[in-house]
Amino acid sequence: MLRLPHETLRQFMKDSFIAVGVPEQDADTCAEVLITADLLGIDSHGIGRLKPIYIDRILAGQISPATTIEVIKETPTTAVIDGHNGMGQVIAKHAMELAIQKAKTYGMGMVAVRNSNHYGIAGYYVRMAAAEGMIGITGTNARPSIAPTFGVENMLGTNPLTFGIPTDEAFPFMLDCATSITQRGKIEVYARLNKPLPQGWVISEDGTSKTNPHEVLDDLVKGKAALLPLGGMGEEMGGYKGYGYATVVEILSAALQQGAFLKALSGFENGQKVPYRLGHFFIAINVEAFTDLPSFKKTTGDILRALRASKKAPGCSRIYTAGEKEYEIMQDRLVNGIPIDEEEKKDILSLRDKFKLPYTFPFENI
Structure with missing residues (x-):
């Protein structure tokens, strides 16, 4: 995967939060928590959740930005x-x-x-x-x-x-x-990578295991599947x-x-x-x-x-x-940047264009 410098990604997330009405100091806090997840290698809770879990919910009226x-x-x-x-x-x-x-x-x-x-x-x-x-x-x-x-x-x-x-x-x-x-964030990662889930993570209404991450995310909302x-x-x-x-x-x-x-x-x-x-x-x-x-x-x-x-x-x-693996991953990512998958690239560009943020990313012409 292509990597982005953590400073760039953090500032982009902060600017995205500000664009939807989050006060600057609060936006800084939100971006800091998300970039910490990415730096520690907890990819299920970093940039990949900026749009669907926070920005989209603010725009839908489910979260108050202030x-x-x-x-x-x-x-x-x-x-x-x-x-x-x-x-x-x-x-x-x-x-x-x-x-x-x-x-x-x-x-x-x-x-x-x-x-x-x-x-x-x-x-x-x-x-x-x-x-x-x-x-x-x-x-x-x-x-x-x-x-x-x-x-x-x-x-x-x-x-x-x-x-x-x-x-x-x-x-x-x-x-x-x-x-x-496992948790939803990990299933979201599998869905972004179009990768089947291991047997035994998710159970369907009939008691059998479900492995299609896209179906699982949909069925969890409908109450037709459970972790x-x-x-x-x-x-x-x-x-x-x-x-x-x-x-x-x-x-x-x-x-x-x-x-x-x-x-x-x-x-x-x-x-x-x-x-x-x-x-x-x-x-x-x-x-x-x-x-x-x-x-x-x-x-x-x-x-x-x-x-x-x-x-x-x-x-x-x-x-x-x-905490040991996370520490070692952080040492690498502080220097070499945060890996960005294809779905995250789409979300980043979508937010950039929607809010007219002044960013140009190296993956745009790849």
Whole structure:
């Protein structure tokens, strides 16, 4: 794939957000979250989602480009925020900043959010906490995708449960993944590449596996297909565990803040597009409320290094720990740019032309 410099791509995304009414500072935040996904190699949540998940939804009236954040309830260590259907990245960054601020004073902080939108990679917010010497935890509900164990109806979102932990290495421990085997963004990537899905990722209404990514994306919206939870179908391989964790995230993303949940997050009402009304939660734990930060970082690093040095399986040359691959990909992409696939090129040019943005891209004449 052709690559674009990350600075160019970031500025293009910022300008696109500004073009649809997102204030400049907020547009900068949104672009920063998206380019971080691309730099870390999380291609399902970067430039590929600029048009369909954010710009198109703003134009359809599902997301308010100007974000108003209201604190509904607050204590020294907690807060409940209403995002009033604004930009998810802006709301989420504010919420984690507030959790971190509380943790600096009281050792721990937790903020629950309602009436928000897709906030990009969850890993962005836990990395914020890790950079402050804290353990960060976040989760979000999402439009219905996952079927419960022994079911075929998409009820739960992909509901990531994400952790960021500071270490004495060059990168934090970062576990950012859905509670399903895969997530919509990965299926979107397969669709852009016209590549069939692996067996066992998606289940149809009749209980069989679906592998056509274009059909799956359409059927997920229609409720005719569902993602399987971590562990897969049934109980034999532990599918109930992914289902259970997805439910935990759903509860923490809706019940504490009295927000919407399950089918109410579909983005449709009586056949019409409506706001998604997503909920999130953010937790910051100040390490120094328990022990000194250098000792914590070293112990954490020792654990990770021991795991990577353990005996490899036949044919495998390396063991990774969470966040390591992303760090290495980032080192490459900071220098060599972000890979852009054919569908992303079309979206980039479409937005450029629609908003008359002053960009010329090297792939236009290829």
